[in-house]
Amino acid sequence: MIFKRYFAMASVSAIALGSFIGAPGLALAQAAPAATEPTGIETIIVTARKREESSQDVPASLSTVRGDALTTLTSGGADMNAFSARVPSLVVESSFGRTFPRFYLRGLGNSDFDLNASQPVSLIYDDVVYENPVLKGFPVFDVARIEVLRGPQGTLFGRNTPAGIVKFDSVKPSQKSSGYAKGGLRSYGGYDAEGAVGGAISDTVSFRVSALLTGQDDWITNTGPLAQKKLGGLDDSAIRAQLRIQPNDQLDVLLNAHARKLDGSSQIFRANVITKGQRGLNANYVADRVSYDQGAGNRQELETKGVTAHISYDFGYLTLTSVTGYETLSFYGRGDIDGGVAEVGPGFIPFSSDTADGVDDHEQFSQEVRLSSNGDTQLSWQIGTYLFQEDLSIYSLAFFSPTGVFSDARQTQNTDSWALFGSLTYKPTDRLALTGGLRYTDDSKDLVARGGIADIAPISKSVSDEAWSWDLSATYEANEAVNFYTRAARGYRAPSIQGRILFGSAVTTAKSEFVTSYEAGVKAFAFERTLRADFNVFTMNIEDQQFTAIGGAGNFNQLLNAKEGKASGFEAEVQWLPTPNLSFAGSLSYNKTEINDANLTVGACGAPCTIQNPLVGGNAKIDGNSFPNAPEWIANVSAKYTKPFGNGHEFFVLTDWAYKGETYFTLYKSIEYSEDGYWEGGLRVGATLFDNKYEIAAYGRNITDEERLVGGIDFNNLTGFTNAPRVWGIEVRVKF
Template identity: 25%
Template sequence: MTLRSSKSLALAGTCSALALAAFASPAMAQDDAAPQEAEEQSGVSTIIVTAQRREESVQDVPIAISAFNQETLEQRGIGTALEVAQFVPNLVGLNNTGLGTANAYYLRGIGNTESIATFDPPIGTYVDDIYLSRQNANNLSFFDVERVEVLRGPQGTLFGRNTTGGAVNVFLAEPGDEVAGYAEIGYGSYDRKLARASIDIPLAETFAIKLSGYWQNDDGWAKNVITGERTNENDGWGVRLGLRGELSDTARWTGSYIHTYADSANLLNFDCDPLAAQELNIPDDCDGRFVATGMTENGNFTNAFLGDLLTGRKNDFGLGNQTRMNFVSSNFEFELSPEWSVNIISGFVDIGQKFALDFADGRGLPSTSNPIPPVIGFTYGGFTIANDGEHTQYTQEIKLNGSLGDGLIDLVGGVYYFKEENRTDFGDIFSLPIVFPLPDGYPLLLADRVINNEAEAWAGYVQADVNVTDQLTLTAGIRYTDEEKTFDIRDNRNRLGGNLCIGPGQFGPSTCIDTANLSVNVTPRDAAGNPTGPAAPVAIPSKQSVGVWTPRFAINYDVSDDVLLFASATRGFKSGGWNARGTAPAELLPFAPEKAWSYEAGFKSTLFDRLLQLNVTAFWLDVGGLQTPSAFTRADGSLAFITRNFADYRNKGIEVELTAAPADGFNLFAAIGYQDDKYRLDSDAAPFDEYGIKSVGRQLSDCRAQLALGLIPNTSGADNAPDCGVGIVSPLGELAEPVRTPDWTVALGGSYDVEFGDFTFTPAMNASWRSKSEVGTSEVTLYDGDVLGPNSGNTYPANTIGLGDFIDPLSGSFSDDRWIVNASVTLSNVAGWSLVAECKNCFDEEAIESALANYGYLNSPRTWTLRAKFDF
């Protein structure tokens, strides 16, 4: 290794300490041959990004952005979109409960774990500028990726709707001018096998294609102690055809077709065998992860006594989650003049998803009456959702880039069209330990329905950068979006006449869940919330429309060629929707759009002759009408879902990103994010809304009154304090902590190239830490202290008010602080061969990532992989 200067000698000894002390994050060193690098040079290289819809150095963009190129993705072992989240300050990424193919991102506190199509994610995912509206299949496998950009904060001007928290932009590698590519195979824990390959094929001087693919299969890292099957696998395959045509000196075209299939579950699992824990004659087993549902991969929902429990294809689904996606993109770029160009960007996405998932581990849900439900292994699961979904979307954009006044004003603008159609056929089954012999139990059908919903949006946008001087730039941009959504639902159960429906296992007829029946009985009240008359039906709308302006203002000042100061104010909005998981017509309530203003100030710097990059951003985020999904256990033990615009939200914090290259082959990075957030209530809000739902302020006051009477949250009957531990009100009668917003997130690591002859040996390590947080909206966690019911005289063996100790780390919504460490060693040679040994979560740290109905969901356990790769 050759040191470049005395500055390198000084930095080599101090950068490690600086990385640990400053904890900043990456715009990591680029591969010298990577197409997005501006020029070959030593030190920290600059990545070219398109965060402002034109090519710019990441250090020149007045936006908080983390960028990762091919080399960085490989160094850190990033193989999926979810794994990027470990390295971005104030970003928490997780699989949705049950769904290994769906990512939920929480960025600066803004996120959403709901994947049903009447909800939209607030962190937009884009592939080659094509928006993916559904979370169902956004855990993309990176087998042909040039770079990833994570934009923090609202991006409502240039990227539009559903980016109140930010955007994750994935850019695929273009076909090259020469025959080149790679082939890779690997083997790892849980009998994991993988293969990846890509080849560039120039078919003419002006036209080339890229063929790429991947395949992976494993046994799954959780063992089902009831059926003997293994689950929580990550199987799948995908192929891509990339195309690039240089149509003329002033016109070029790029396009892609991608097909992917993924079979990946994220079932509730335990770190010790729950069956062994309750059987005295079975020794404890805490070596691995365990599942106790009676559902099987090859099962179905046909009962010997009741017949088919569900209608349609989903009745034959077995335990698991599968998605397939077809993705088509096209981008024509025409140079109109040396200063102006236009892009015509088209996209089509078709996603299908099939799953049958047990969210109660084949038994009951934990409660204060039954905090550790016994293992039963219900054949149809404890609480099961079977889903058959089809989702298609089409997008069309015309984007114009150029400059006016001999470079005085740089402009980007365009028009955008979005059309989405969704069909979701799904049913809910809740098993009761009655009537039929176990393990079938009594499968109670809560609902079986088909939802058809559509969204159509038009938008126009423009942003102007006024270069006042060579150093000072003023930016103003605005976008107008006109959107309409429609919602239609039909009950699949047998019709009994009128508006009554009944299905297998159902206790008597109930009102059909149909669009025509969407209403809720609301009692009229005065300004204080007192009843003034009898209840009357209020219709639930099946259409929502919104027209909204989302401006952006920024100022940036180049102190020098190496230091940029910036400040900005940006607005964003997220579409409204419907609470479609309700199991009765009156539960299918709409919720309104959420709207955000974000204010940022910071600097970006490249120091010590490019040996160090240091970027710092401070932010203040105000969100109006935050959409918050919440789930709770009903008195009958079944699971209920509710999503409302419960409150406004404020978050403020700071993010620091650092990258250092003190010597050739020596790369360090660190990252830190701090945030301080809270819900905010409207003191003028009416005590009840138009659908008879209490405001959070009224709920808080009612909860406190119930606690003063000695009632107990999250119990049942006359003892229960019904307004406590529900929604965003904690069991103690306080506003709950916002979910998945740890005060601190930290990432740090590095790599070091040791060259000997034709070989290079590269050890690499990274670690991510986040402080404690809540992952359930109501802060419901079970404790083992007995409490006496004030009215019934019953003794409850558990409570949610903090008496005693945690019953089990998985019985609630509290997530403790944790470190996750990943490491790898790579041996490569100049002939193109490389061997990699890597581990992820190397110390097998366990952490709760999510919670649903008092069950906590753990992160993935330790895994290891050996890979061999050949670049040609």
Template identity: 25%
Template sequence: MNNKILASAASVALMMGAATASAQSPVQSDGASEPSSLADIVVTAQKRSENVQSTPLAITALSGDALAARQINSVEAVLQTTPNVQFSRSGANSRIAIRGLGFDNVATGGEQRVAYHVDGVYLSRPSSIFGTFFDIERVEVLRGPQGTLYGRNATAGAINVITADPTEKLSGYGAVSYGSYNRLEAQGAVSGAVATGISVRVAGDIVRRDGYGKNITTGLDVDDESTQALRAKVKLQPAENFTLILSGDYLHQNDHNFAAKFLGNGGLAGTPTAPTIVVTTAQLFGAVIPTNPRNSSIDFGPYARRKVWGLSGTADFDLDDITLTSISSYRRTNFRTAGDLNGIGGGTFAPAGIYLQNEYARQYSQEFRAALKGDWGHLTLGAYYLNEDVTGYNDSHLNSVSFGAPFPGTTVVGGSIGGRLKTAAGAVFAQADVNVTAMLLLSVGGRYSAETKKDFDRTAFNFTTPFTPTTPYVYNMFQTDKQTWRSFDPKVTVQFTPRRGLMVYATYSTAFKSGGYNLGGIQPPFDPEELKNYEVGLKADWFDRRLRTNLTAFRYDYSQLQANAITTTGIRIINAARARIDGVEAEIEALPLNGLRLQGSGALLDAKYKKFSTVDPAATGFGIVDLAGKRLSQSAKWTANLMAEYSFPVASGKLIVQGESFWIGKVYFSPFNRELISQPGYNLLNAAIRYVDDGGWSVAAYGRNLSNKLYLDAAVVSTSFLGSPATGTYGAPRTLGAEFRINF
């Protein structure tokens, strides 16, 4: 993709707006039960309430009702409806990529490039976002760098999950669903006033599901699910202009999820002209490869244990044209996963390599904002502080036969890589949106960030002592270091609105992801990432708001990308020199007939390294490899989504029939673009039928991944110590289910 494509996209957007401006008329409604025009969606993406169609951002927003209607009950399902967004898992961590920028660090202590917020609170740990997605009022997915108003680790974009607030009137809902793999979910909420000016809302979600596969060695389920989540909110309103919302949430997980499946031999010996495949140690000693790829043969695990909880308080003080906001939060994350490094087992030695990942984190954050408004426009001023303390370890207990040590066939203590990482991040920010004329708005903003990290690494290697549960690690390598990174990130947007329902904008912005430390890696700090973004967009409603078209074109110039490579003894973080990302995105929604709703989105993405040379740890004999021209990880060349919904009156309610198709192009999971750890393009089909009664209850039947497509959502080549086995995780298979829901 080049400059001509970007320029053409911008020209087409402007011409579409100009050509049909006169064809618009005021919004009309025929008074029928089905809407005759597309509804306004109110978002808070710019820290204030505004119509999504007048917000100069590439943003996709879904209401809680829309989520329930489409049987979307996870962040992953939301992101499949959004162009240029991909979701996967790496063990207990989420991996979200927007416009080709995702989460590469698979070690403890790693941070995403997509900022995830729940009710305005930034969740720093990629392992902490699961269990937050229930009782939702709205979810907003912001594509592109959000360096001004969000800042920390919003280089690729931001996801805002807004949960339902307490209501004064007694209300709530309950929902029970049952489906494939004995999946049983019970979810509900109750809300109401308990005294004058005090209202409470309590919501919960419980999920139980059998595994998508079996461990043929141990008989355990793999990829099952057992979670319980609870959230309570108290709303205090002692005066009309003051509101305080206190919130607490808790998640508990205990199951056999996150099972890594064996994909093949990932090691290459020799040279590029005469390569040979390295057979993994596990295979050399008779490990069994399951015939069903969803099954596992590992000798140990998998096990997943997680506890996440948090407290927050959000205060709003409205002084006519000035609103003061304070958001305080405290969060704790504790997770432990265990499995087998090889992804296969059942051979003459068991296990070949036990892998344990532990992470314990606590986070405190505070944000203050002042929002001013007037006929001239809006001004947002703010300050943000985050303090985080993470302790994490990646432990490996290896079978000694794999490296010729004494006590052949005995599992030895192995290695422990980890330590403690402290982060103190502060920022001040401002954004002014000035009405230059009735049609022209100029937005200027900036954020100054300073981030200090203290690293306390310690590493132990012991390949001679047999392992027992009580055998302690004796740490023999240490590192203590401290570094501060600072950045100023500006943003300038010109927004032109020639008529109601038509807006075009152009933005220049920058963002940065601070440098950091590879926890336990005993290496110098890696450098911060820096991004420059050039973006143009159009948002338009046509034909009495029965058609909506949103178009975006952008270019990223990216420097010092942080990438990880799994070496013989652990994980190393390196900086890629430069990358360039070009893309176009389209979102279309239409009401061609009363009762018929069509939604579609699509994106093209050209995300490639411009300058990056390094050694592939799984093919060291190849020497330094030039990766210029290779695609970035998790950067599909194209994505598309199409949804059709038809509703019509039945008895005392209405019947809604939906069908959805999601397409995604080929995805690589490493910067080396290895075919073994890639996923060719594929298509997923979803469908649902739902009856909604006027009495407040509904019943639905649904199916997801109806073609039962087997697809990878993450993959990696593990340590050469075990012969570089390639392992990965698969997305969910075909699932069918039914739900009963009642609102009151």
């Protein structure tokens, strides 16, 4: 057991913490009183560098999602895919529906659908990395803010962060009693309930419990022979319980227990909704109709559980912090991969493909201990150590018929990683801050694969590496409203193993990936803080870029390294308050990505698609192609208008729109497995009553009912899957 294996290490950390607490002669410094907040656009406090500071002082491309934007994007039973294209350079997509989101920043991501896939964008939830891709779909509720950090973040954060991180910070317990209850109904028999309550238990102990329940009726009719005639429904629930113990001004202990349970439909794959030689959906696509012959239902079941202990002790001139995390999950998902019925279609389907994937054993343990200086002094620093361990057992099944299995592939993977890191900031003047960070990481993975269509005897593969990652940055405060920054950073992604042998016999590996990034930008307020604007330009070079070749006639995954990848572009964000009752926000990003490897080829067009790359021995040359799921242009814009009425009441209307540009879904270029750029919009109208204690709202998501491809399966026919349909709903919230 992982927990037992690292119990001794955690005990040592606790003993060390106790020793520091008991050490004599440590004077405590009083924090300076906070400055009065200027009027206009508020200062956003973030923890992007593991200390609270203004986002304007962070020398990196950084976005936050909070407040109205967070409420809007999480309405309508939304999952992680709702955040795609909502901040610069961010794309989120999934072939697993709600359970396995894949994140891309500045074009860097991983389209691998296997359950041990590594990703170059790391998710950090309450200071704990969620490494397994199924963990990354944990619902967003009672969250104070989301921080999206673009570019390598490998000095201070976890592991596998060469593209950046998406960081979630839950609302923490406090001595002040607070809470809310929210409920709503929406299209397709959907319902949502969410709430939180917290406050003081005693003068030194506080708590907060929050929960989410969301569901949807089966709304898709199956016209095939499957006994299950209705699909598309789900029940998803999650809970988080936090206990905060603050016996004095120095010690802060935050305990967090959380869990999730999901029972619902898998991703809805649709056969031959693409026409050869054309881009986009054809007449075979009908949103509420499919034809499946799969025998046990298009279902997925997921349970996750975890605990986190965040302990800090403030000695006045420095703080000692320990973050311990333990996560476990079980998962089963089965889907009709060909998206139709071989005998009846739609279109020509050579044979049926009915597969399932699952996790029958998973444990993740992580431990971070760090020391950091306190206060806004001329010299500040952080040093620490990090340990990560994961045991994972996964399986993949392919079915002859409703009950018979003809291929059963099993994988077990053990991952061990440890790191030492440090960061130092020096301010030679009041306006200039120079920062340097360094991290040493040691990674190893061991995988055993067996079974599959060839009934392979156990095959063992191991990969390991050690690497340095670093960053150098400078921030110059031109005046109180304008900061300039520049940053250089090198990130690292550990080597990977892929043993998905359901339809093949190859166990493949990929070498470590290294990203070197340079960026420069400006963050500014203007017009008496009624305008905020952030802008940066960047360029990145990726050595031995890890990719996954997916699909083709063999329908298996294969890891590979491209000799080089390049990405460059810009990111801009604007927030404007022309009047106290009217606000606008928007962003625009451009990402030019390119694979540079003259000798690299991949299998292509297992389905009858049109390859736009040169062929060598039947394979497609991908040199010069953009990265998969990496649109060049991403934009969004939102506006909110409020109108007070009565005594403490306010009417509001809010609209938001996001644009994702032309996107290729695969490593090779084809007309069929791509999509044109398109906008998706939302609307929210309602009123807050009695000084924001109550709120009632009506909303719509995808209000223009865009029907677009967001991915495809290149196997035996032109199968695709689409964006979420239009949803209308009502919602009521009470604060207390």
